[in-house]
Amino acid sequence: KPRLFSGMQPSADSLQIGNYIGALMQWRGMQDDFDAFFTVVDLHAITVPQDPKELREKTRRTAAQYIAAGIEPDKSTLYVQSQVPAHAELAWILSTITGFGEAGRMTQFKDKSQRYGSDQASVGLFTYPVLMAADILLFQAEAVPVGDDQKQHVELTRNLAERFNARFGETFTVPEPVIPRETARIYDLQEPTSKMSKSAESQAGVLYLLDDVNVTAKKIMRAVTDSEGIVRYDRDEKPGVSNLLAIYSALTGSSVAAIEDEYAGRGYGDFKKGLRDVVVAEFEPVRARALELLDDPAELDRVLSANATRAAEAAEHTLTAVYERVGLLRG
Numbered sequence: 381k382p383r384l385f386s387g388m389q390p391s392a393d394s395l396q397i398g399n400y401i402g403a404l405m406q407w408r409g410m411q412d413d414f415d416a417f418f419t420v421v422d423l424h425a426i427t428v429p430q431d432p433k434e435l436r437e438k439t440r441r442t443a444a445q446y447i448a449a450g451i452e453p454d455k456s457t458l459y460v461q462s463q464v465p466a467h468a469e470l471a472w473i474l475s476t477i478t479g480f481g482e483a484g485r486m487t488q489f490k491d492k493s494q495r496y497g498s499d500q501a502s503v504g505l506f507t508y509p510v511l512m513a514a515d516i517l518l519f520q521a522e523a524v525p526v527g528d529d530q531k532q533h534v535e536l537t538r539n540l541a542e543r544f545n546a547r548f549g550e551t552f553t554v555p556e557p558v559i560p561r562e563t564a565r566i567y568d569l570q571e572p573t574s575k576m577s578k579s580a581e582s583q584a585g586v587l588y589l590l591d592d593v594n595v596t597a598k599k600i601m602r603a604v605t606d607s608e609g610i611v612r613y614d615r616d617e618k619p620g621v622s623n624l625l626a627i628y629s630a631l632t633g634s635s636v637a638a639i640e641d642e643y644a645g646r647g648y649g650d651f652k653k654g655l656r657d658v659v660v661a662e663f664e665p666v667r668a669r670a671l672e673l674l675d676d677p678a679e680l681d682r683v684l685s686a687n688a689t690r691a692a693e694a695a696e697h698t699l700t701a702v703y704e705r706v707g708l709l710r711g
């Protein structure tokens with residue numbers, strides 16, 4: 381089976397609906413056709429400040445949500461990044477073939493560093509995409525399912541793989557990004573021109589998987605719309621309503637046009653209630669299962685550690701070849 385790699389940062393207590401639509405739903409459907417590696421990327425999370433005790437908890441919570449959303453740790457390899465040191469080892473080597481200007485063009489760094497200011501933004505935040513390239517290349521992944529916000533990072537990964545192969549000889553598989561439909565980028569409900577992020581400063585516009593049902597309902601009913609009153613998709617003129625349509629469509633599988641028809645002549649109130657029901661029905665079982673898994677952290681840790689061993693074995697193969705090609709001694 382072809383290899384697949386993807387991951388999420390344990391940067392919040394709960395994942396958000398963009399993670400669910402842009403990543404988890406895709407992952408779930410790909411497990412049978414790929415030898416998949418799904419990682420909780422804690423080394424990426426520490427590129428911005430994290431509280432140590434909370435980080436460990438968030439890591440477990442993220443893993444539990446993967447499983448609750450349908451990732452099966454017996455079928456796919458579900459593990460925590462820092463438990464496999466090869467990620468960091470390969471990232472260092474790749475950083476030596478990455479251009480400074482090349483890394484500087486990454487828009488996620490520009491966005492996130494603005495939040496912290498240039499003195500607070502770490503070098504790790506700057507080299508984040510190089511670590512992500514290492515994650516993917518370590519497993520010779522052919523497919524990398526990511527939300528559209530990560531497309532630029534996968535493009536960098538492809539460039540680094542090609543560069544390394546050209547310089548040192550065929551070593552890495554050049555991966556392909558697997559990006560769901562254009563409508564799969566989800567925006568903040570209060571600020572529908574910014575990407576929804578689980579680590580956003582304000583939680584008011586973020587739909588968290590583990591939110592209480594009432595909280596989810598309230599956030600949807602309070603979502604920013606516009607004064608036109610027509611349920612119609614128009615990203616530029618109607619970012620709020622378009623975002624709600626995108627969520628509705630992604631969760632139900634109905635086309636945007638069909639949903640527009642369904643709500644023709646009805647107001648935003650009706651539409652939001654419809655969406656609320658869809659989201660709550662989707663989240664409820666996931667939330668219940670995640671909380672159940674978190675009730676037994678020892679068992680969860682055991683599963684993660686067994687999976688990390690499997691991942692480390694797969695990674696070792698690539699790392700040995702890389703050390704050999706680059707001219708490093710390996711004991």
Ligand code: ATP
Pocket residue numbers: 387388389390391396398399400401402403525526527528529530564565566567575576577578579580
């Ligand atoms: P953070 O705020 O910590 O960056 P995040 O919500 O952006 O968190 P990541 O861990 O960076 O989540 O990304 C996990 C996966 O979710 C990636 O595949 C990413 O492309 C996808 N993703 C994140 N946000 C969205 C979104 N708003 N819409 C669609 N996909 C998304």
Ligand code: MG
Pocket residue numbers: 577
């Ligand atoms: Mg992100």
